[in-house]
Amino acid sequence: MSEFRPVPATDRDACQRILQYAFVPERGPVTPDPDGDWPPSLFDQRGLYDDGTLRAVCKLYSLDTTVRGAATTVGGLGAVATPPEYRGQGYARDLCRHAVHESRESGVGLVALWPFSTPFYRRLGWGTANTYRRFDLPPSVLPEHDTAGRMVRLDADDWERLRGVEADAAAGTALSLRRSEAWWRERTLADWDGDGLPYCYGYERDGELEGYVVYTVADDADHTLSVTNFAAADEEARRALFAFLGHHGAQIERITLQLPPDAALLHRVDDPSAVDCTVEAGPMVRLTDVGHLEGLDWPDGDLTCILSVSDALLDHNDGLFRLAVSGGTATVEPIPAADSAADAAVDIATLSQLTVGTHGVDAAERLAELKIRDESLRGPLADVFRPESVYLGEFF
Numbered sequence: 001m002s003e004f005r006p007v008p009a010t011d012r013d014a015c016q017r018i019l020q021y022a023f024v025p026e027r028g029p030v031t032p033d034p035d036g037d038w039p040p041s042l043f044d045q046r047g048l049y050d051d052g053t054l055r056a057v058c059k060l061y062s063l064d065t066t067v068r069g070a071a072t073t074v075g076g077l078g079a080v081a082t083p084p085e086y087r088g089q090g091y092a093r094d095l096c097r098h099a100v101h102e103s104r105e106s107g108v109g110l111v112a113l114w115p116f117s118t119p120f121y122r123r124l125g126w127g128t129a130n131t132y133r134r135f136d137l138p139p140s141v142l143p144e145h146d147t148a149g150r151m152v153r154l155d156a157d158d159w160e161r162l163r164g165v166e167a168d169a170a171a172g173t174a175l176s177l178r179r180s181e182a183w184w185r186e187r188t189l190a191d192w193d194g195d196g197l198p199y200c201y202g203y204e205r206d207g208e209l210e211g212y213v214v215y216t217v218a219d220d221a222d223h224t225l226s227v228t229n230f231a232a233a234d235e236e237a238r239r240a241l242f243a244f245l246g247h248h249g250a251q252i253e254r255i256t257l258q259l260p261p262d263a264a265l266l267h268r269v270d271d272p273s274a275v276d277c278t279v280e281a282g283p284m285v286r287l288t289d290v291g292h293l294e295g296l297d298w299p300d301g302d303l304t305c306i307l308s309v310s311d312a313l314l315d316h317n318d319g320l321f322r323l324a325v326s327g328g329t330a331t332v333e334p335i336p337a338a339d340s341a342a343d344a345a346v347d348i349a350t351l352s353q354l355t356v357g358t359h360g361v362d363a364a365e366r367l368a369e370l371k372i373r374d375e376s377l378r379g380p381l382a383d384v385f386r387p388e389s390v391y392l393g394e395f396f
Contacts, residue, residue, distance in 0.1 A: 002091070004098030007047040007057065009038050014054050015047060022081035042186055043078065043396075046102075048095040056082040056091040058099055061396055064178040066170075067110065067356055068296045068388070074175065075103035075111040075288070078396045096124050097313050100288050109292025110352065112175065112285045114395055125313050126284035127349035127368065129175055129358055130390045131261050136276040139225075139255055141269040142246030145239040149205030154212065159184035161209045162202070169211070169231035173260075174356050175285070175392040188214060188229060188394075198228060203240040211237030213245065217252065227257035229394075242268060260391045283392045286352045290317050293330045293355065301325055301383035305374070306335070308342035309351060317348050325384045343374040344381065357388025 007015045016032035039045055043059040061076030077099050082091050103111050112129060115121045154162065159181050170176030179188060191197045196216045203211040211232035218224045225248055232238035242265075245255055259265060261279065266272045287293075290309055303325040311317035320342060322333040346354070350368040353359045361382040364370035372378055 001050075002055070002094050002098075003049045004046060004095065004102070005049065006039065007045045007054070011047065011054055012038055015045060015057050018054070018057050018081050018083050019079055021083060023079070041182060043076075046095075046099065048091055048098065050091070055086045055089075056080070056095045058095055059396075060099060060102065062108075063112070063396075064180065065175050065392070066178075067174055068298065069172070069174075070297045071178075072110075072296075073108055074285075075099075075106075075108040076396050077111050077113040080113075080116070092120075093124060093313070096121075100125075100286070100314060104288035109288055109295060110285055110356070111288060112283050112392060114283050118281060118284065121284050122349060123312065124286075125311055125317075125348040125352070126286040127353040127358065128281050128283075129285040129353070129356060129392055130282045131279055132282045132391070132393060133259050133261055133263055133265075134256065134278045134280055135259065135265055136254060136256050137269065138274055139246045139249040139252060141271050141274045142242045142255075143268065143270055144246070145236075145243045147203070147205075147236050147240040147243075149203050149210065149236070149240060151201050151240065151244050152204050154200045154202045154209075156185040156189045158200075158202070158209075159189075162200075162212055165202070165209050165212055165231050165233055168233040170391070172389060174388050174390040175283075177392065177394050179394075187396075195226075201244060203232070203237045203244075205236070210234060211241050213241050215245075222253035223251060224254045224256060225252045227255065230257060230259065239268075258393060260389075260393070262389070285356055285358075285392075287317070287348055287355060288314075290321050290334075290348075290351070291332045293323065293332050296330065296355070298325050298328045298330055298384055299386050300328055301380060303377070303380040303384050305343040305377050305381065306340050307351075308345040309348060310345070311348040314348075330384075341373075343372075343377050345369075345371045345373065354385040356390055357386065358390050359385075360387035361385050363387065 013032045043061045046058050047054045048056040058080045059078040063074045063076045065074050100111055198214050198216045200214045202209045214229035215225050215227045307321045307323050320335045322335050324331045347369040350364050350370050354364050
């Protein structure tokens with residue numbers, strides 16, 4: 001029987017070899033790096049053992065964010081990896097089941113991840129949380145703007161100021177991160193992925209930081225400037241940041257940046273035809289427990305219904321549940337299958353999307369796996385599961 005537990009220092013090299021093969025195989029079978037803290041500080045390193053042998057690994061994160069307008073902790077599942085000799089034997093699925101169970105036992109109701117394969121994680125109950133837009137453009141198309149402030153160089157010691165802008169810029173957006181000091185120092189403003197130490201500049205007005213941009217410059221033919229974080233508390237700050245990027249035309253040929261799906265960059269540039277824009281699927285999210293709906297703040301509405309929920313990974317989420325919402329508070333009660341007929345059927349991935357606000361009821365029925373069997377409940381369901389702006393843009 002498999003065992004899911006922390007990876008001890010004695011298995012550190014084995015764990016790092018698995019991660020290197022999974023994510024940087026082009027480096028070859030290099031010796032693992034012995035430097036750094038163990039266990040790591042930003043995440044919990046977990047391993048799946050079978051007969052005492054490490055068969056798969058993952059990282060568990062604790063992410064401060066918001067859901068339905070309230071601060072909450074969301075689990076992050078990253079770096080899921082199985083060495084090639086153990087693939088196709090169900091270890092990744094088993095590891096994911098254990099990881100979600102651990103999050104549930106810790107009181108965490110949602111787990112997010114960046115998928116290596118959307119279909120694989122969809123089968124395990126994750127649903128796409130949000131999309132994003134990736135832009136590739138020459139700096140010359142970004143317009144100049146007259147602004148009242150100035151651009152200033154920042155570093156990790158400015159993390160509290162940066163976090164304040166982060167919160168202001170993401171107000172009203174579900175799953176938006178509130179990075180800790182350690183995350184700013186060891187991830188956002190560090191060379192954690194080998195792409196180089198990033199630059200960080202902020203827009204300051206009357207002594208207050210109103211926006212920031214984090215980026216690296218590649219040693220390629222175009223000296224591509226890649227923006228990894230972009231946040232502005234107001235329109236003037238947003239214009240100032242775009243103008244600042246445009247000032248790099250003498251040094252670089254291309255700028256790449258990732259922005260939320262509602263970004264209006266094509267309406268801001270001088271020549272939209274010079275911009276390549278792609279819309280891509282972002283991270284995925286899933287509930288650890290249907291009962292987590294009780295801990296969220298809901299819109300005012302009056303709903304009582306029987307949901308038939310299907311979950312291929314976790315038995316406790318697979319069955320009938322009586323969901324009642326009144327005065328913004330939900331109660332969830334599992335009920336025996338023989339006691340009642342379901343008013344609506346939904347899989348756990350779609351219910352997770354409804355929970356964070358990715359889809360409203362009509363979109364969930366049209367695009368995902370919600371089936372309403374009692375039409376009289378369509379309105380009450382829509383009043384509770386209202387769509388919201390959702391954007392988790394930080395990779396982990």
